[in-house]
Amino acid sequence: MGVKVDIVSGFLGAGKTTLIKKIIDDAFKREKVAIIENEFGEVSIDGEILKDRNIDIKEINSGCICCSLSGDFKDSIEDIIDEYNPDRIIVEPSGIAKLSDVLKGCKEIRIKDSITINHIFTVIDISNLDMYKEEFKEFYIDQVMNAKTIIFTRIDKCDDNEIEEAVEEIRKININASIVKVPLDIMDGLDILRIAEKDLNNIQEKKIVKLTSRSKKAAKAVRVGSKIFDSWGEETSKIFNINKIENIFTKIGITKECGNILRGKGFIELDSGRWIEFHYTPRQFQLKAAVKQDKGKIAIIGENIDKDKLELLFR
Template identity: 30%
Template structure:
């Protein structure tokens, strides 16, 4: 029977980074497949994990807890039948309702094929308090449905903030284990124990309007044909911080630069930029993705492509049924 580990968390919390760390604990005898669900994000996180040499299956253009439920169920079935993996690590979109994803995995069609062994939610230490206030029941669902809560960006927050976060998390889910330390200090044995942890979650009864708090969020992805230097990319991201193209919650992408490829991550005004090998991507994968409210496609395109024709890859609006 295949073990299922779900790594949930809001947009930009650090799910992909944590999954890359989890993958390092497996020895070669384990067959591991990563199932990525990127809501309109053009497979950017999937490319990052593929670079590590792992099998990655991607489900795009929707969310596995609502519009892609059937696709998600079939994808899990197909992965098990094709690869017979020891583990499937599932990374839902940051807009996913974790309790609904659990219901899909526990349905009768999958009951004899797999079992959930770990439910991990990554908590963004820098933005936790703002996200809790802004996204209410939807955000709390990811916390209540997990058996382990792992706080990210702990080196960037004070001890007092850590205490407040822990107290808040304990009030929302008193049964969950909480890890609040630098991820470099988490030993491989502890990570492996997380993958095989005892499940302690309840059957969450959701408010039918749980999606209302995020109904105005949409995502835009565009191709980026222009070469951009690190300095120019920093200037672009600084413009995004002041609301030039709308309220951006999350942005990321691959950019062609001079003699290298730039990979950037942006979360609520905080960003980082990294370099990758020139042969990392083919030309079809130079793209940027934005998730937020009141997004201006025209202004985004001006920033990344100049004033030329807009090459829109995808525009999606989140709808809950």
């Protein structure tokens, strides 16, 4: 039957890694799973988050997958199949990769008869949907248009009207995808896969909502220009005060003097001796406890980044 390839796409910080952890823990425990994780940036973070699953992770740090289709990405899949022989490969593209290019890369793999493109998820933080549409229209349209299943995250920050408006926006682009609009923390990974496979008979109605469009309008292809993203990152032995790290990202979000920062993530040690994992997206900053690391890691992604100013902020 060959190797199944699942793609978990979505914009920066939308919750792709959270979804992957859930479906691995709940649905793929008996399968041999490999992850190809594409880190855009100078310092890899998500590999640290996923490594405790005892799953092989091959990271590509040379840029987004859409820039690596002729080399690293296809080679990584071929190498994993040859060396590891998994039942399933999960591809987590960078949040600034075009889903259409990732799909194209999968289809061009030399051993394509041995793989089957299975689930195609796009994860959308609907609290930032307006920002996606206005500032990153090309990536937003591409990721929605090519998905088979759309997962809404951070719906707790939106009321029912805002959620339904988000559904209407998605349906203007993709009339066929299943939409999951229930918080991931109350969803079982098996239920998510059943929605993706449209096997609704095995799911409690109150737990999920599957929407089908009644609109007869077809999605229109939109041709837009490309944006250029940049990254800055470092490994550090510096110990931080929790107030300082919060103030850094408050300043990043308000002043824009370091550029248009779209994503920040990392692990740092606090002066209390604890380690924390941090995640920043526009309008949101989260901290949570982390296990001790060999070194702190900081990764920043955005447009027109001033790397010198970032280095001063984190000094």
